[in-house]
Amino acid sequence: MSDLFLGLISGTSADGIDAAIVRFDDRADGTLAAQLVFGATYPWDPALAERLVTLGQQTALLTLDDVGDLDVRIADAFADAANEAIRDAALGPADIAAIGSHGQTLRHRPNGRDHDGVAPFTLQLGDGARIAERTGVATVADFRRRDVAAGGHGAPLLPALHAALLRTPGEDRAVLNLGGIANLTLLPGDGGAVRGFDTGPANGLMDAWCLRHTGAAFDRGGALAAAGRVDAALLARLRAEPWFALPAPKSTGRDQFHLGWVESALRGDETVADVQATLLALSATTIADALGAMQPRTARLIGCGGGVHNPALMRALGEAMPGMVVESSALHGIDPDHMEAMGFAWLARQTLLGRPGNLPSVTGAAGPRVLGVIHPA
Template identity: 65%
Template sequence: MPTLFLGLISGTSADGIDAALVELDDTDRSRCRLLAGRTFPWDPDLRATLVALGQGGEPGSLDELGELDARVAIAFAEAANALLRGAGVAASRVAAIGSHGQTVRHRPHATYPFTMQIGNGSRIAELTGITTVSDLRSRDIAAGGHGAPLLPALHAALLANGDEPRAVLNLGGIANLTLLPAPAGSVRGFDCGPANALLDAWCERHTGECYDADGRWAASGRVDEALLRRLLDEPWFAMPPPKSSGREQFHLGWLARRLSGDEAAADVQRTLLELTAASAAAALLAQQPGTRRLLACGGGVHNPLLMQRIAARLSGVQVESTAAHGVDPDFVEAMGFAWLARETLAGRPGNLPAVTGATGPRILGAIHPA
């Protein structure tokens, strides 16, 4: 019978907590129907602290980090409860919450690799009365993987088509690609470069706005080709998959080291937008040159200039939102973590080793019973 699950995530941009209530059917694992979705804003001061940590900043003390872990969990639990109230659904009807948490550090290449998402799962379970699955990336890291991306299996279930090679481009804080070959073959996926994290940070610094609505500010500038070349010279772009990244890699400090100092702020914004388009298109052409359709999701899908520039760099590829295929682009990731919670409770692996680089499939996450 169909079962209800709830997914929670705050992504690399930390622009809000996405909550998605979905209906899943274990007899048809390709079924993942969104019943309700909503984005809940962060407290501004808390968001500023989380963004600073994600960009490589250090907490003042272990006490501060512990309190942040609790505060993020409380905010996640409040988002879950509010979503259920709005949908008129009792917590008792929800089998589990899949909570991604908030990434504050991602170090898959460290001497002792780790990833850290805060937002204590026990507290979420306590405050919602719903079994919660959290810490969904660490097991893959322990098995030698990157812990990311974790959603290509869901992309394949919802959006693959055996008649044409497709790809899914998630334009969140960091952009990542899922490659869906046709006829059906091995699904691959990897992070391909910065997206909204850099665009939002530069926009906020120079305009006071959290993001560049519809890409209008970027459209007022021009591409600085010399700057674009310096940005694309970053060695990370040349690394082969599997690979992952985050704010600790692509942040304003990284950008500042590549600026000459006399660029107009709007030109930098336009160039950052072109960086996202160029890096995503180059990665797709290198890894699956026969792609016929690119399905975009995440916040960047609402930036028409960004979508136009991606399409312009991919001649012969149909570029469109996942909405054209019945999947809400704003809640794909939250839906994905609900889906991963179901896999964990069912005792099934949630990672794809060909995507993350792990030594094998693993059941992901820690389960916190209601």
């Protein structure tokens, strides 16, 4: 089996499909080596991206035809990204042991919805069989549902990789993924159990607000937020959301934190920039609250994901957690833009080797589980 795996993921913001080709090696001392051979982000078709973002901001029901159509179109987009990545890396399909595809989350409700009797579920679209067919590479997909079936949240799934690559004895660390949703991995320096959970919005609300009011897909450099002032009353109303007080393990998505949720807290006299500044403060303060409650002696916060490139957000995180080192995973030799895609390459490897991909201490599942469905080449 080749030692190269290709990971694919598109986050909650649907701002591109991240592809990472990674070489993994199990060292003799039991640690893991991971080398990013190639990484790139490939654009969505604009019409499809707009459709995905719209679906994340509303609760309108789709027809079965809509779901089936999206499943195929998303798979084709992922397959195109995989094929381009393989070509751009000067490789061929035979060089890749497997593709690990996260897919695009349509709904994530691991707790169900008690008020209307919906059973716990998670749904990621992007047919793995079609990706395998169009790439000629074995594809592992649908990673989250097995963990949910075992009573877990199906998320986050990368803490095991974070622990393998970034844990160090004697220092309490945390890894913060700043995608559409923020999630934390807690790495205690005393060898205690790894924990991980979503904390709430990271970039998703800011991106959606910026797109609606400026036409830009994201707030480049945090400029819009920097032009505004935090509205303390609005921030308090947003922070009063009961989800933030739920204990870990917990996870969430765009179906909960969307612009309709923000607009329900507005009073009508806020400026666009002030709302953006307040949404940034919401991300920073809820992350700080969660980390302070769960691992108060954290010495180092290692950031990855698109939010690392927002200096206003990174500065706000540092101000919310004085005395803590807040830095990019780049300082540890891991490209922050490709950490998640690397994670799904690793999950594909775990599945092919028959190894668990989840951590029950993170997701709340009944035990370790081999994740995903394998679609042979």
